[in-house]
Amino acid sequence: MRSPRPWISWCTAVSTGALMLAVPTTAEAGPAPAVTEAAHAVEVHVPRSATAPGYTVSVAKDDLRITTSRAGRTVLRGSGGDTGTLRFAAGGTWQHATKVTGWSWREGTLRITAATTAPGTTAELRLTPDADRYALAWDVRGATAERLGLTYDLGSAGHWYGHGETATPQGGPGVDQPWPLERGTVRDKAFGPASYAMIDPFWYTSSAVGLWVDTGEVMDVGLNDGGDGLGRFVVQHGGTYRATVFVEDTPLEVYRDYVGIVGKPAKSDSTYRQFSEPLWNSWAQFYTKVDQAKLLDYAEKLRANGEPGHTIQLDDKWESHYGNLTFDAKTFPDPKAMSDRIHDLGFDFGVWVTLWVNLDSANYQYAVDHGYLLADRADPAKPCRVTWWNGEAGIIDLANPAAKSWYENNLRQLMAKYRIDGFKFDTRFFDDRCAPSGGKQRSDYQRLGAEMADQFDLQGAGIRVHWTPEAHRSGMTIRQEDKGTGWNSVKASVTQNLAISTVGYPFVETDMIGGSLSDPPPSKEVLIRWAQSAALMPLMYSSTSPVDTWDVTTGKHVVYDQETIDRYRAAVKTHQRLAPYLWDQVQSTLKTGDPIMRPLFFDFPEDQRTYTVDDEWMLGPAVLAAPQLTAGTSRDVVLPRGLWFDVTKKRIVGGGTTLTGYATPLGVTPAFVNLLAPGADKALRALST
Structure with a gap:
């Protein structure tokens, strides 16, 4: 993040052919911005400095289209014509700003008033420039707006990234995650702090601009929706729209600007061992058809077949009723003995938990009687009831200190009684059908959830908190939404990690290796390729056993062959050998905030080929991963500039080339390895064995 430079005073000057307003230059502030009025636009010019590239923002007089340029080249342009850059809904009808009716430059802010398509209604835009960004705020005067939005021409900025997990017509985020975003279609009408999806209101582009919408409200976001080539960023309120546009030389610098606002991890929630070995979770192996005998058989076979792992985690359907936090005695007759045996095998033991308390549980009425549940938004006198995949429930109100303490004490008693080492927290901490309490906002529940969960070992299963600085700074591992079990999900697991890690959550993992979504088990090839891919990511999150599993669609037992066991184990061993290198990257991220798993163009921004590569990534500065993510046995590999060691063929390869038809048999x-990058020695030792 570059240091902000406040513009502290202003004066007027005359420039040939235009009126120019400028701020006096000071040694501390650096070159000052200037404002000019030409025939068709009002423009803000921010000169290049030693630490920032300089840029111009042009506001068209006829339709208030906002265009950002750097070094004479457009890097971001708003939509014009009938769409309009500044759009608002009033009386259920969409309107937009049109002709500029006045402007002024005061105390470092350009203020523009404009007519709109709604009679008697005006828009006021306030644009405040800084060295490497500008703040943009606008609102509607003369009418009550219900929604406000910015609309951009996606193509003007090149390729688009960010957002986090995407809702798409092709099944995203479960089986689809476009990369870059404009190559698919994204439409999320409930893009907000209460979403289950891992999302942040931040987008960045190959032209090295970024957009951050500063809101705690729900948004309606569309990217190339219906193939229109537009980015629509609508806030579902009618107050003031606040956003920041970053202007830099590279996408990585834009990312760093954003992290400079929301914060970088203060620590790593996951331990060295959790970065080194996989977590084994029961969900995709058994779904809700799990019991004590099955879980122990699962653990015994993994250990007998030499599959490394740090934890056996019991997922959904261990409770007598959801929210009771007590084992079902029918399926788990002796949970303490089960836990002891898992520990004897060398694993930690963990369980799945949620803040959602079903109406048929004993704890529900207790929570109602003590006021521990979120209230209903429509009728705050009643507890909020939400329908989810396991029935109807209330949600523990983390903003109520007594409710939070009660829930945490229940967890601690569970740990003490059954020798439980940690938890997988699932579902959301808030629902938009409920009312925040105590003056809190939706986003506050992300913070409260992060603070609550941070007291417990999440065992590498991670959590899904987002949108707030506390989520960024917590250093928690982030897991993806459930994936399918086919090749499309293997691919989506890669591009989704790239999306999550580059909106400020660097400790990422895919969904359970092999997928879930109540699909038939993954094929041998999908399971192996997914494990090989995950081995070159920060953490490995496993469920489907390479020994045997259950087909939830037929109820049949599925047995994999010895090659599956061996190939899966080999992938885990590779990840284990990478642990010293990975742990170095964790420490680097704690200092810089940079993601560990990142797109090639973060490291090689000058190589235009890298901006559309969706099946390779950098793991820290030294390792380029290019696993096979389809059913084929060969692929092309884009190698940016540099001197690379080809791990498979034990050769040195010059960069700036594409290796076509690179053979990728199942093994x-x-x-x-980039031989000139920091950490190359540790990466070579790990991958050359």
Whole structure:
């Protein structure tokens, strides 16, 4: 993040052919911005400095289209014509700003008033420039607006990234995550702090601009919705729309600007061992058809077949009723003995938990009687009831200190009684059908959830908190939404990690290796390729056993062959050998905030080929991963500039080239070490074995 430079005073000057307003230059502030009025636009000019590229923002007089340029080249342009850059809904009808009716430059802010398509209604825009960004705020005067939005021409900025997990017509985020975003279609009408999806209101582009919408409200976001080539960023309120546009030389610098606002991890929630070995969770293996005998058999077979792992985690359907936090005695007759045996095998033991308390549980009425549940938004005198995949429930109100303490004490008693080492927290901490309490906002519940969960070992299963600085700074591992079990999900697991890690959550993992979503078990090839891919990511999150599993669609037992066991184990061993290198990257991230798993163009922004590569990534500065993510046995590999060691073929390869038809039989996972990068020695030792 570059240091902000406040513009502290202003004066007027005359420039040939235009009126110019400028701020006096000071040694501390650096070059000052200037405002000019030409025939068709009002423009803000921010000169290049030693630490920032300089840019111009042009506001068209006829339709208030906002265009950002750097070094004479457009890097972001608002929509014009009937769409309009500044859009609002009033009386259920969409309107937009049109002709500029007045402007002024005062105390470092450009203020523009404009007519709109709604009679008697005006829009006021306030644009405040800084060295590497500008703040943008606008609102409607003369009418009550219900929604406000910015609309951009996606193509003007090149390729688009960010957002986090995407809702798409092709099944995202479960089986689809477009990369870059404009190559697919994204439409999320409930894009907000209460979403289950891992999302942040931040987008960045290949032209090295970024957009951050500063809101705690729900948004309606569309990117190339219906193939229109537009980015629509609508806030579902009618107050003041606040956003920041970053202007930099590279996408990585834009990312760093954003992290400079929301914060970087203060620590790593996951331990060295959790970065080194996989977590084994029961969900995709058994779904809700789990019991004590099955879980112990699962653990015994993993250990007998030499599959490393730090934890056996019991997922959904261990409770007598959801929210009771007590084991079902029919399916788990002796949970303490089960826990002891899992520990004897060398694993930690964990369980799945949620803040959602079903109406048929004993704890529900207790929570109602003590006022521990979120209230209903429509009728705050009643507890909020939400329908989810396991029935109807209330939600523990974390903003109520007594409710929070009660829930945490229940967890601690569970840990003490059954020798439980940690938890997988699932579902959301808030629902939009409920009312925040104590003056809190939706986003506050993300903070409260992060603070509550941070007291417990999440065992590498991670959590899904977002949108707030506390979520960024917590250093928690982030897991993806459930994936399917086919090749499309293997691919989506990669691009989704890239999306999550580059909106400020660097400790990422895919959904359970092999997928879930109540699909038939993954094929041998999908399971192996997914494990090989995950081995070159920060953490490994496993469920489907390479020994055997259950087909939830038929109820039949599925047995994999010895090659599956061996290939899966080999992938885990690779990840284990990478642990010293990975742990170095964790420490680096704690200092810089930079993601560990990142797109090639973060490291090689000058290579235009890298901006559309969706099946390779950098793991720290030294490792380029290019695993096979489809059913084929060969692939092309884009190698940026540099001197690379080809791990598979034990050769040195010059960069700036594409290796076409690179052979990838089932035992080969293409990976390359940048010999000139920090950490190359540890990466070579790990991958050359």
